[in-house]
Amino acid sequence: MENRPPGRTTASHELENSLTGSHPVRGRDTAPRGHARPGHTLPRPLQHAQTRPLQHAQTRLAVLPLPRFWGLWVVLLSAAVLATGFYAVGSPDFSAGEFSVDQELSHDHSGILTALAMAMNYIFSPVGGFLMIAAACLFLMLARKSPVNAVAFGGLAAAGWLSSQFFKAVVERQRPNPALLFDPLAPETGSNSFPSGHVALAVGLAWAFFLLARNTRWAGLSVVAGIAVPVVVAWSRLYIGVHYPSDVAASCLAASAAVLLFTGLWNQFQGRVLPRIALLGRFGPLSPPAAAGHNS
Numbered sequence: 001m002e003n004r005p006p007g008r009t010t011a012s013h014e015l016e017n018s019l020t021g022s023h024p025v026r027g028r029d030t031a032p033r034g035h036a037r038p039g040h041t042l043p044r045p046l047q048h049a050q051t052r053p054l055q056h057a058q059t060r061l062a063v064l065p066l067p068r069f070w071g072l073w074v075v076l077l078s079a080a081v082l083a084t085g086f087y088a089v090g091s092p093d094f095s096a097g098e099f100s101v102d103q104e105l106s107h108d109h110s111g112i113l114t115a116l117a118m119a120m121n122y123i124f125s126p127v128g129g130f131l132m133i134a135a136a137c138l139f140l141m142l143a144r145k146s147p148v149n150a151v152a153f154g155g156l157a158a159a160g161w162l163s164s165q166f167f168k169a170v171v172e173r174q175r176p177n178p179a180l181l182f183d184p185l186a187p188e189t190g191s192n193s194f195p196s197g198h199v200a201l202a203v204g205l206a207w208a209f210f211l212l213a214r215n216t217r218w219a220g221l222s223v224v225a226g227i228a229v230p231v232v233v234a235w236s237r238l239y240i241g242v243h244y245p246s247d248v249a250a251s252c253l254a255a256s257a258a259v260l261l262f263t264g265l266w267n268q269f270q271g272r273v274l275p276r277i278a279l280l281g282r283f284g285p286l287s288p289p290a291a292a293g294h295n296s
Contacts (some may be wrong), residue, residue, distance in 0.1 A: 121236060206227075219266075
């Protein structure tokens with residue numbers, strides 16, 4: 001039996017042991033701060049604090065960055081696209097000069113470059129574009145539990161892509177004549193040339209991926225890819241001979257104008273529209289952490 005000094009109580013003995021580290025005090029909470037012990041739950045404020053980082057990532061695109069006077073930028077970019085298109089249509093000499101670029105590239109086809117150009121032709125085709133946007137949206141919705149990000153991503157990419165269809169219908173520029181090319185790889189006739197739908201899709205996807213990756217470790221890669229991919233797609237359209245240089249250049253402006261327009265409307269209305277769609281709420285949060293905490 002352990003000999004204890006006179007006058008020492010069990011409580012004082014346990015206090016001494018706790019100070020010397022011989023054993024923990026019975027009943028003492030040894031769980032790390034901010035974590036619940038087994039069988040216990042955290043207070044509501046701590047629960048919200050732990051879920052906010054995840055919910056912030058799931059609603060990263062709830063509010064998109066927007067420049068001042070964004071409406072003016074939409075008008076200026078659209079006006080530049082229309083002015084370029086109408087000038088190209090009304091100036092045969094201008095189109096003839098541009099077509100010389102396609103003809104020069106048609107004389108210098110090589111196996112590797114042709115394979116790359118044709119791959120871009122199929123990947124950024126209407127079917128390919130639909131599959132890429134749908135796959136990204138489903139991944140964000142189902143795997144990441146981010147319905148807000150899924151809808152925003154799809155809207156950004158689709159807005160940039162579909163801008164080409166609007167300007168095609170307005171400008172109505174004929175495609176380069178494939179009969180005048182040395183090696184026509186994928187002759188296209190009967191559809192409007194200005195601007196390029198392939199390039200508009202690439203630019204729309206570039207903006208969507210950049211806005212999704214901003215302030216993350218993938219931001220730098222999204223910038224590099226967002227510049228490189230549209231440039232490669234633009235080159236491929238000239239290499240194949242189905243667009244003029246001004247077609248692919250104007251696509252960058254047209255898609256960016258549409259992305260700006262979508263961004264402005266998204267910031268204005270998404271907070272009132274998405275929460276009303278009950279189906280979206282089954283996949284994840286529809287409000288940023290601050291708003292969710294305020295409403296709880």
